[in-house]
Amino acid sequence: MHGGADVPRVIGPTAIGWIPMRRSIGRIIAGVLLLGSGVMLVTCLFVGWYTSAIVPSSGGAPVIAETFYPVGVHSYATGFFDGQPHHFDAWTDYSSADLPHDATLYGSLSIALVAGAVLALLLGVLTLVARGGSRRWPAPLVALFITGLAVMLPMLMVYLQPPTLCSEPSFAWPGPTPVGSNSTAAGSQCGWVLNAGNGEFTGLPSPPGPQSTFAGAQAGFFGSYTHTWGPGPGWYLSIGAGGLAGMGAIVLGRQVVGRPSDGVRPPPNNALAP
DSSP: OGGGTTOOOBOOSOTTOSOBHHHHHHHHHHHHHHHHHHHHHHHHTTSOSEEEEEEETTOOSOSEEEEEETTEEEEEEEEEETTEEEEEEEEEOTTTTTOHHHHHHHHHHHHHHHHHHHHHHHHHHHHHHOOGGGGGSSHHHHHHHHHHHHHHHHHHHHHHHHHHHHTSSOSOOSSSSOOSTTOOOTTSTTOOOEEEETTEEEOOOSSSSTTTOSSEEEEEETTTEEEEEEEOHHHHHHHHHHHHHHHHHHHHHHHHHSOGGGGOOOOOTTTTOO
């Protein structure tokens, strides 16, 4: 074996052909990273991206909350309202919730997430099954695009969510004109209230709030409660998906612009001859 010093390490004939082991492992890593990014972007469609909630100041579960998902809005309330025990838990679409501007915002978000997920999953599969010549594809550029998209979406939400809420006729679902000494009449700018269900609405103080800042908290609400608002799991998952796609782009980039297999060459045709 000539001391084994100049014999390249190779893997046998597989779906990706005779290729150096190092390049094969790099492509497998990139493919797995991109597939992971695609799965995370799909998950982002079904988890909350933004929540406004009223929680006990001493800690514990929210008593009233509305969570915004790409596919709809979830309203929740439990406790005593007008001296009566009360529980409310409902899903609806944004148009039915009288949130037309959020319908546009989250509809656009859904389209972008689907596009990013499809690209990431497709590129991941192609990377895993590609032959050696595939290193000339624009694969690293596509992976960088997925990275930028997945990271840009949460950043855009930081700037777009507050004015979108401010532009809604009311921050509530469903029911009549909001009531309460601190609420704003439906139809006015920056009118928003949390839905407590069964026609009950919780009046919220004037800004600062979700209609002016992306994340924050206001203590002393109803005496012993705190109003909190901010990003949900989907917001963080999208950034994580961008991180995975970015690592995949780096690995693919090394395949294209780096040293070709660090000098390792495929074996000659007679390498496996007896």
